[in-house]
Amino acid sequence: MEKVCQSCGMPMAEEELFGSNADGSKNEEYCKYCFVNGSFGKDETLEEMISTCIPFMVEEGKTEEKAKGILESTLPQLKRWKK
Numbered sequence: 393m394e395k396v397c398q399s400c401g402m403p404m405a406e407e408e409l410f411g412s413n414a415d416g417s418k419n420e421e422y423c424k425y426c427f428v429n430g431s432f433g434k435d436e437t438l439e440e441m442i443s444t445c446i447p448f449m450v451e452e453g454k455t456e457e458k459a460k461g462i463l464e465s466t467l468p469q470l471k472r473w474k475k
């Protein structure tokens with residue numbers, strides 16, 4: 393199965409997109425934009441993450457409303473946001 397970042401939901405088809413652990417090894421759960429050197433680059437809330445992701449999905453041709461709906465239903469399932 394395709395790996396997706398467990399923070400932002402971005403598909404990680406290539407190893408280059410994996411985040412990095414504090415010891416420099418790859419972190420396969422989070423992408424390089426979210427997780428660098430063993431920590432999340434930004435201390436965001438789920439709502440902030442959704443707002444951050446919307447423009448990228450709009451760029452892919454979705455409406456803002458549609459993008460928000462998708463993010464609101466998928467991001468809470470990810471490891472970082474699961475309660």
Ligand SMILES: [Zn+2]
Pocket residue numbers: 397398399400401402422423424425426427
């Ligand atoms: Zn990510």
